[in-house]
Amino acid sequence: MQALKFGETPLFTDQTRNLGKATNAAVTDALSCSMPDPSAGDAILSSAAFPHLAWTTGRHGHLLWSNHAWLTYTGAEATQGTVSFVDLLQPEDQHLMAVQLAQRVPFELELRLSDKGGQLHWFRVHGQPSTLDGGPAWVFTGVNIDDLQQERQRSAQLQSMMDASSSCIKILDLDSHLLSMNEGGMTTMEIDDFDVCRNLLWLDFWEGNTRTMVEDALERARRGEHVSFEASRTTFKGTPKWWHISISPLYDTEGRVHQLSAVSRDITSTKATQEAVAALDAFVAFSEISGASTDVLLLAQHAREVLQATLGDVTVAYYTLEGDLWKCRVWSDNLAPEIVDVLTAGIPVTAPSYAQATQTLQPVFVAGWNAETQGVSRTEQYNAAAFYPCVVDGRAQGLLAMGIQKSGDLTERERAVFRSVGRSLTLALERADVAQRIDDQRAELEARTRALEGFATLTRDLTLQPERDALFRRSMELVLSLIPEGYALYYQPHGEKWCATAQVGHVRSAPLQAAIEGGFPVGQTPSLDIPCQTKEALFQDEYDCTRDVEASLVQHVRTVASLPVVVGGHVHGIFSVALFEPRPWSAADRAVLTTTVHSLGLALESAQSVVHLAEERRKLEAANEELEAFAYSVSHDLRTPVRHIVGFATLLRKHLGTGLDDKANRYLTVIDEGAGRMNTLIDAMLDLSRTSRLPLRVTPVDLEILIDRVKLDLRPDLVGREVCWKVSPLPLVMGDPDMLLQVMENLLSNALKYSRNQNVATIEVWAEEREWDWAVFIRDNGAGFDPRYGDKLFGVFQRLHRQDEFEGVGVGLANVRRIIHRHGGEVSAVGLPGQGATFGFTLPKP
Structure with missing residues (x-):
């Protein structure tokens, strides 16, 4: 790729190089003629005659002689063999000089020399091998080229600017052959490799009238004019573009036009x-x-x-x-x-x-x-x-x-x-x-809004009196109030006939009314059969009188719509509307009908759900009442036989007295323990039943006070044990204080019981505030439980440990759950075997 380059000024460079060579020759001649008196050479090379640096050195660069310009620049006198001019060079230049000195051939280098103030300047140094006193020596001259370096920097900056420019900058010979192009221009022209167009005639890229215009501009530029014009031309890859083109002459050192520059700027967007x-x-x-x-x-x-x-x-x-x-x-x-x-x-x-x-x-x-x-x-x-x-x-x-x-x-x-x-x-x-x-959508939206508002009133009435016939009538009245005059019917299949179970509006024909009351055959009435089968609305903008019944009955009916009312996925009936005036069903009409019928289906489904739910709730409440009454009665009834067992076992023990052998004593002990356990179960059942039957007395409850009361009640269980209590600040909640006290007693006594095998039992209590409720947690470091069976913990008589490990009947946590549920909260449990357990419950915020 040949990119456009801006280098040093040729004239300036050649003058500098020739001046250095001439100066070097003069120094050599002066020294040779003045030897062995170097001072004569110094006189010849005075500052007025030689403004450039001149000096001689030994084989390795030690100064032997220097002119006045050198002394003025460096401040270093040429003391025989004691000063090396190489020390005045930069480290990287010292290596280059050492290589040249070793080769003993003439050379030219561009180097940086330090002046007496330590400032660096660029010099073009010419070295000529020579002899002095029969030994090898060097003759050097140095021409300051700071201006040349600055010119190079400016050229490099200009080159960078040219390459960065998106304008296509081309250098042409006088015949318009392409010589070079900047990189930015190649990108704009979509040229990947300049070789494809090198030395081609730029004029040949243009056609027709534009070619004539370009040819004229080139000729004027050859005469020294600057010419600009606009033209269209595709890029090398065929992209059509408009260009603003400026052609200018380039002059040589003698002031003659020897090349042309052509700058093409993309103005496609401007033209657009x-x-x-x-x-x-x-x-x-x-x-x-x-x-x-x-x-x-x-x-x-x-x-x-x-x-x-x-x-x-x-x-x-x-x-x-x-x-x-x-x-x-x-x-x-x-x-x-x-x-x-x-x-x-x-x-x-x-x-x-x-x-x-x-x-x-x-x-x-x-x-x-x-x-x-x-x-x-x-x-x-x-x-x-x-x-x-x-x-x-x-x-x-x-x-x-x-x-x-x-x-x-x-x-x-x-x-x-x-x-x-x-x-x-x-x-x-x-x-x-x-x-x-927008007008159609507005009308449709308004229609839907009217339908929804009307149905909102209808469904509100439904909650007060869930009567289906009233629901049908109100739906039909709502539709007929929003569309032109007509009548509405609700059909349901009964056996082999479609029977009208609700009607609003007069059909304007006694024979038609009689036919409606008699019913229409299922499977032979398309206006009702089709929506029932497809579960989709059927809108008939022009009703075919011969379609469903004898044509004479419906001659006055012009437009019909039939929509299925779907309840629980099944067609409950067909909502039919007939109009007396011919008109197509508009988007607004369809919106009214589909919205109303959909809402009717939801209302019927809701009504069925409400009735079913009320019945199920009534049955559940009755069953719960019977179960609780049974549990309470059984608990009381069981106490008498248990007392008899305990009493007669005691009498038998007294009767036998000293004649009671070990086996009989063990039997009586088992009877006593079983009776005691039975009494415990009875008490637990009574507590559980009492929890469900007692009314809630909701007041503010300070949980910290409850914790202190429970800890006081549990003091007998702490004898001989080391227990570490960690109770964080607890909130004030709303609840029944007696029932919440039961919750805390059950959870804390369980924590003590299941951690008694630990050397130091640790029981933590804390609360977390959430958006809608408070969560309270009790954690111990006791036996824990298998999380696979965690769902059984809160069931009645459900236990995850053997009786000989930890005593209990499995009612306490069931009681906790029932109390918390009555407060509107939830219970939770997390644990692992041998790693303790964390029980929690939530209480709603007021």
């Missing part, structure tokens, strides 16, 4: 903006006329007027599609009557330009119009035409056309204006379509 401005002017004019209108034909007339006012002598037509023909609905006054007849009769959709516009949905411009080829007779006088499809919702709803009779093709301005008006007309049509949709 200019075209958009032209289009905007037309759009503004069109908008001022058509902004408030939504009538399609009126909008087309306005578009015609804008085109004629903007472009002058053009012919405009607007078509709409009817079947397979594009029929002209709006046309210019200058259109000949015979052509109007052809266009209004319709142009087949297969006509080439019409078909291309509607298939591609893009503007079509036709140069060299041919009436026969285009399939539009009587239009031979036209030379060019344009077609713009007005696309709404992905299809062409209209077609704007324009023709010119003047010779030649449509100009860029005419195309731009036509596109702009076409877009404006399309936007206006879209706006009209959106406005119509």
